[in-house]
Amino acid sequence: MKVLVLGCDGQLGVELAGSVPENVEFIGLDLPILDITDAHKVLECCRKARPDVIVNAAAYTAVDKAEADVQGATAVNVEGARNIAVAARGVAARLIHISTDYVFDGTRSTPYEVGSMTNPLGVYGRTKRDGELAVLEESPGAAVVIRTAWLYSKTGSNFVKTMLRLMNDRDEIQVVSDQFGTPTWAASLAAAIWAFVDSPAHSGIFHWTDGGQTSWLEFAVAIQQEALALGLISRKIPIRAVETKDYPTATRRPRYSVLDCSSTQAALGLKPEPWRNNLCEMLKRASPG
Ligand SMILES: NC(=O)c1ccc[n+]([C@@H]2O[C@H](COP(=O)([O-])OP(=O)(O)OC[C@H]3O[C@@H](n4cnc5c(N)ncnc54)[C@H](OP(=O)(O)O)[C@@H]3O)[C@@H](O)[C@H]2O)c1
Numbered sequence: 001m002k003v004l005v006l007g008c009d010g011q012l013g014v015e016l017a018g019s020v021p022e023n024v025e026f027i028g029l030d031l032p033i034l035d036i037t038d039a040h041k042v043l044e045c046c047r048k049a050r051p052d053v054i055v056n057a058a059a060y061t062a063v064d065k066a067e068a069d070v071q072g073a074t075a076v077n078v079e080g081a082r083n084i085a086v087a088a089r090g091v092a093a094r095l096i097h098i099s100t101d102y103v104f105d106g107t108r109s110t111p112y113e114v115g116s117m118t119n120p121l122g123v124y125g126r127t128k129r130d131g132e133l134a135v136l137e138e139s140p141g142a143a144v145v146i147r148t149a150w151l152y153s154k155t156g157s158n159f160v161k162t163m164l165r166l167m168n169d170r171d172e173i174q175v176v177s178d179q180f181g182t183p184t185w186a187a188s189l190a191a192a193i194w195a196f197v198d199s200p201a202h203s204g205i206f207h208w209t210d211g212g213q214t215s216w217l218e219f220a221v222a223i224q225q226e227a228l229a230l231g232l233i234s235r236k237i238p239i240r241a242v243e244t245k246d247y248p249t250a251t252r253r254p255r256y257s258v259l260d261c262s263s264t265q266a267a268l269g270l271k272p273e274p275w276r277n278n279l280c281e282m283l284k285r286a287s288p289g
Pocket of ligand 1: 011035036057061099148151152
């Protein structure tokens with residue numbers, strides 16, 4: 001089976017490239033070779049590659065920057081996603097498209113189900129929601145949309161890497177304590193995506209994150225504890241709680257965005273690993289000894 005991964009140099013793309021199953025022939029494309037906003041080029045690349053499945057891991061992911069760059073975020077997250085779905089239909093490939101917990105407004109206090117009403121708070125979330133709609137419209141019955149959350153890995157920029165850097169450079173840090181979600185190792189999302197590649201019967205919206213829930217503050221504390229134990233940082237610094245209202249950012253983020261992954265568990269027979277176990281595993285792999 002041939003699988004074309006778009007956005008292969010991003011956090012998720014690198015994890016996908018590093019975990020290709022034996023029965024899969026992997027083709028990866030990213031900027032500057034393929035810009036997904038170029039509909040003709042997307043179709044041309046798909047015709048050349050002739051994939052059975054396309055995974056769209058490419059996205060405009062700069063959440064705050066998107067507020068001042070609506071056009072840029074829309075071009076990639078909505079029109080880019082649409083271009084890929086149209087091309088997938090053109091070459092009769094299945095499409096697995098990745099979306100986000102930020103399609104929700106965070107006003108709930110129980111996990112969001114796949115059918116829960118979306119109501120994004122910012123440009124990034126809105127463009128990702130519109131991208132989902134474009135994919136499902138252009139590739140009905142042949143597309144899987146997987147919403148995930150709080151992704152991190154050893155590559156790219158993410159919360160875990162930022163915390164490790166700040167814990168080395170600063171004498172104290174402040175972390176938001178009143179936003180709740182589920183940290184998700186990009187490697188565990190990659191495993192779920194490969195399981196979907198292998199399960200052609202599924203289509204529609206699914207959720208996948210690691211197990212459990214936490215706040216950014218508790219996540220930072222866990223990163224510090226595990227990193228100290230592994231010798232990735234040499235000293236413990238105070239981590240102070242700050243409320244969202246006292247930590248202004250360009251975009252509003254959902255207060256609570258835990259995703260209910262039960263339909264994915266049932267569809268694939270997979271059980272999410274508790275988020276802290278995966279954090280520990282990722283840090284172990286990043287540790288020198
Ligand atoms: N990161 C998170 O916390 C998070 C949370 C929930 C959902 N998600 C979703 O998960 C998916 C993967 O995220 P990620 O963290 O792996 O993102 P990432 O590290 O930012 O990777 C995205 C990749 O897409 C590429 N890209 C951007 N614009 C493109 C274009 N016009 N044409 C082709 N490629 C383009 C980027 O290239 P450049 O680096 O050169 O721009 C990058 O290699 C995305 O759909 C994202 O929305 C992420």
